[in-house]
Amino acid sequence: MQNRAAALPRTCVGCHQSDDPHGGKLGTECSTCHGATEWPETAFDHVKASGFALSGAHESLQCTTCHENGVEAPLGRECASCHDADPHRGQLGTTCEQCHADTAWLMPIRFDHGLASFPLLGKHSSLACTDCHASTAFHDAGAACSECHVAQDPHQGTFTNTCATCHNPTGWDAWRFDHDRQTQFALTGAHRDVGCAACHRRPLDAMSAAPDDCVSCHRRDDPHSGQFGADCGSCHSSDSFTELRGR
Numbered sequence: 001m002q003n004r005a006a007a008l009p010r011t012c013v014g015c016h017q018s019d020d021p022h023g024g025k026l027g028t029e030c031s032t033c034h035g036a037t038e039w040p041e042t043a044f045d046h047v048k049a050s051g052f053a054l055s056g057a058h059e060s061l062q063c064t065t066c067h068e069n070g071v072e073a074p075l076g077r078e079c080a081s082c083h084d085a086d087p088h089r090g091q092l093g094t095t096c097e098q099c100h101a102d103t104a105w106l107m108p109i110r111f112d113h114g115l116a117s118f119p120l121l122g123k124h125s126s127l128a129c130t131d132c133h134a135s136t137a138f139h140d141a142g143a144a145c146s147e148c149h150v151a152q153d154p155h156q157g158t159f160t161n162t163c164a165t166c167h168n169p170t171g172w173d174a175w176r177f178d179h180d181r182q183t184q185f186a187l188t189g190a191h192r193d194v195g196c197a198a199c200h201r202r203p204l205d206a207m208s209a210a211p212d213d214c215v216s217c218h219r220r221d222d223p224h225s226g227q228f229g230a231d232c233g234s235c236h237s238s239d240s241f242t243e244l245r246g247r
Contacts, residue, residue: 056102087136122169189238
């Protein structure tokens with residue numbers, strides 16, 4: 001007579017393989033985690049077994065979410081090992097935890113823009129990230145003023161893109177420029193009341209290379225038609241053309 005008891009399997013999977021919700025990915029030693037009383041009751045310490053604490057949003061994940069290829073397949077410990085869809089295109093490295101928490105990717109975000117190469121000063125400090133960063137590849141945003149404000153440039157590129165020479169982040173109208181000290185052409189007499197655009201009709205590099213004699217700007221105003229040369233200052237002052245020296 002055949003011994004039926006001897007033919008019965010003695011391992012969990014021998015009877016419960018078809019009930020395995022892990023599909024065999026976590027091995028065959030069910031007793032490592034489960035007891036014989038209830039399957040949902042587990043006694044598995046992930047930190048002790050792997051050295052990787054399941055904190056934040058990781059805690060509620062199913063085992064197979066990370067262990068897709070079984071527990072024997074090696075898993076990296078960096079965020080990019082599982083979260084390879086990097087919206088920053090590798091610009092910010094692989095240490096996601098410098099800015100992100102494991103509770104959620106977007107909340108909270110720990111990032112101090114003041115420690116970056118472009119600190120947010122003045123009105124920049126109240127802007128939303130998306131006002132400057134069209135995408136999450138943050139380094140794609142340029143640092144020059146003209147990268148964001150070229151459409152707002154009332155000078156139409158005449159003064160190049162070095163806006164900080166005159167302006168500051170507090171406001172466009174809060175500008176300061178000392179023509180006498182910052183250029184080689186001091187504004188004396190009537191020149192002080194002239195608007196910038198009256199003289200700067202050409203790009204700044206062209207103006208810088210232009211001669212600084214009177215006829216460079218006032219040739220059309222010369223009633224002498226050039227007969228007395230280009231040095232108008234020998235007779236006239238910068239206060240008024242009608243005032244002559246020695247009269």
